[in-house]
Amino acid sequence: GAVVSQHPSRVICKSGTSVKIECRSLDFQATTMFWYRQFPKKSLMLMATSNEGSKATYEQGVEKDKFLINHASLTLSTLTVTSAHPEDSSFYICSASRERLYEQYFGPGTRLTVT
Amino acid sequence: KQEVTQIPAALSVPEGENLVLNCSFTDSAIYNLQWFRQDPGKGLTSLLLIQSSQREQTSGRLNASLDKSSGRSTLYIAASQPGDSATYLCAVNNQGGKLIFGQGTELSVKP
Numbered sequence: 001g002a003v004v005s006q007h008p009s010r011v012i013c014k015s016g017t018s019v020k021i022e023c024r025s026l027d028f029q030a031t032t033m034f035w036y037r038q039f040p041k042k043s044l045m046l047m048a049t050s051n052e053g054s055k056a057t058y059e060q061g062v063e064k065d066k067f068l069i070n071h072a073s074l075t076l077s078t079l080t081v082t083s084a085h086p087e088d089s090s091f092y093i094c095s096a097s098r099e100r101l102y103e104q105y106f107g108p109g110t111r112l113t114v115t
Numbered sequence: 116k117q118e119v120t121q122i123p124a125a126l127s128v129p130e131g132e133n134l135v136l137n138c139s140f141t142d143s144a145i146y147n148l149q150w151f152r153q154d155p156g157k158g159l160t161s162l163l164l165i166q167s168s169q170r171e172q173t174s175g176r177l178n179a180s181l182d183k184s185s186g187r188s189t190l191y192i193a194a195s196q197p198g199d200s201a202t203y204l205c206a207v208n209n210q211g212g213k214l215i216f217g218q219g220t221e222l223s224v225k226p
Binding site for chain 1: 147149151156157158159160161164204206208212213214215216217218219
């Protein structure tokens with residue numbers, strides 16, 4: 001149990017376009033989902049925390065208008081990178097938990113390349 | 116502000132050796148601590164989770180310890196194998212529910 005999927009696994013987009021990444025909990029209901037960003041050879045940086053049915057809480061320095069997060073159901077959260085630029089190229093990983101303080105289960109990640 | 120540090124940044128050992136990875140954190144008010152494994156270009160695999168009230172957890176050849184008062188955790192890997200080669204990350208779950216990650220230890224086990 002506790003499987004989290006992400007789609008797509010890889011995406012290449014042109015500068016100025018928007019791209020949506022989906023995170024799904026396949027076999028449990030996730031009241032809380034987290035979005036992380038990872039640069040090459042670096043650790044994971046938390047971008048935002050989203051609770052089902054409410055607005056996401058963004059970490060300091062993360063632009064909420066650029067990284068739109070929606071958590072419309074207990075099994076799905078989406079991250080939309082709007083007006084993407086090459087510096088947005090990164091590995092984006094989501095995680096999901098049954099409750100905010102419980103163990104987080106991680107998705108396989110999405111490699112975004114903006115050309 | 117919670118900071119998590121992992122030492123060493125990289126480690127290379129011959130197959131069969133026992134090894135210890137270290138993780139330290141600055142704020143002892145944590146809810147739990149997790150150790151993860153990450154293969155290149157992949158997501159995270161949870162290895163062990165230690166609640167703040169626990170001292171250690173074991174799974175197969177892995178043993179993780181937690182000393183909250185000193186802000187330290189160790190991951191012990193017994194009889195290492197080439198398949199153990201990966202980056203190992205520790206993360207503390209602050210009482211706000213956020214995971215704060217260390218920079219990771221890149222482990223290479225040579226056959």
